Amino acid sequence: MDIKKELEGQKALLLVLPFDSYNEIVLTHAATLAEKNTVCYVSLNKTFASLKEMFEKSGVNTKNIIVIDGISKTVGTASASKIPGCYFISSPGALAELSSVLNEFFDNGFDYIVVDSLTSALAYQGKAPVSTFVSKLSRQAQNRSTRVLFYSISEKQEEQMDEIGTHADRVIHMDSGGEKRFILQKA
């Protein structure tokens, strides 16, 4: 699946990925999106240091990416000093704090905001706050050039995720090969 093409028609897209190929697919997408465009990458399950290693191994153009790291403070590995290209938030469940930081990236005209992943947010928050978060970002994207890409893991809370996905423009369930299994389109 061509992720850029998919995002051309949708302002806010939720991709539901299988666990076994999750990281492989998100890294492929990151490489494609950041090749020529600016990306704000929200990581709720990989520390910035780990993500940086993964990006470098996968040939992702890190010059075009800013990371919001939502997990390092929870693990206790967040750097006390400022790191260029990275913002730390307190936890994967701190959705109000995350929304507030993301406002800046909308205002600065980033091409893509990637949220990896809603499954991690759902480990901390109920369905309602996660739905509100998705709804808010999706609405913000409607009036701007920024596209929002949400990820989730298919084996976890799938029913809840489909409900949350109704706040995005489209939900695509994907197979391990990174191809579409089926699509849920907003009415």
Add this chain to the structure above:
Amino acid sequence: MAKKTIMIVDDEDDIRSSVKTILERAGYTVLQAINGDDCLKKLKTQKPDLILLDIMMPGTPVRDVVPQIKNIPIAYLSVVRVSEAERESLLGQKNIKDFIQKPFDIKELVAKVKKIVG
């Protein structure tokens, strides 16, 4: 010889029950806690030989839970990805003995538990 006791701390029912089944089959007694707060509460009356601790759970963050656990080895069991340097740093903390990445291999999990508690 008395059976060794392992406490699995995870907010996901399916993970707790699968780890419980695996470790019971390997001869261990298994206790369960649904998050860090529940773990700390249960440690007032129970003293496992090892705690398998998820990172991504609601409630008190693990960075605040771990310092409250005294004299019991801990192995993280998590989907969270950390860098090699971060892993080494975490393992340098006094009661952190391992970092087991989810999804885990059953034999590897049992081998790691055995290595820590015997």
